[in-house]
Each structure stands twice: as structure tokens, then as C-alpha cells.
Amino acid sequence: MNSLDYLNMVLDKVDKAAQDGPPFEDRGLEVTYWHKDTPPTLEDAQDIVGGYVEVVRLPDGDQLLVNEDAISQGLGINRYASIIAHPHRIYGDALVLTKSQRWK
Secondary structure, three states: OOHHHHHHHHHHHHHHHOOOOOOOOOOOOOEEEOOOOOOOOHHHHHHHHOOOEEEEEOOOOOEEEEEOOOOOOOOOEOHHHHHHOOOOOOEOOEEEEOHHHOOO
16 A cells, blocks of 8 residues: 555544544645656655655655754644654654655
8 A cells, every 4th residue: 555545544534533523734835746657856745845865765666855943943733744753753854755756
């Protein structure tokens, strides 16, 4: 199961349990999936995460690129990214890289 399938499975379970609307409000924080066949450049990744890039390796081999200074910049918890990267807590925007998109 790839990280997108896992995220969708978890969110489906959470949504079923929630009675009062969407379970999370991330105040504009995003999880972006890279849709090109080649990895992003460092500059592309920095633009998406908003700063220096840190790589979080996911159990399925995918990579989650995050802002390494997100906490010191006061960025909030990205709950969707945190679900993908469990047990890691992710702050700020994140970028998911799968298969041929992964950084070496």
C-alpha cells in the first residue's frame, strides 16, 4: 500500500467516526504529491515546503519532504502529513515523492 492509499484509508475511517464535519483543520497546510516522473530539484522542493528541506523516509519507501525549520518558524502541525509519516509529527507543508520521484 502506498502512502496515498494509506492516507485515504485512514481519512475514510476518521471521517466515518466524525459526526460534526471534517476531522482536521490544518489552517492552509498542504500535502503535495509530486506528479512528474523525475525527482524535484532542491529549489522546487524548497519552494513547496517553504524553506530548508528535510527528508522523512516512509515505511513503503516513499519520501516525505518537509521544512526542517518549521517549528522554529512557528508553522502548525500538518495532521495529514503526520498521518502519512506516523509516528513522526510533521509541521508545515510537505511534499510526497514516490518511486522514480524519490531523491537518491
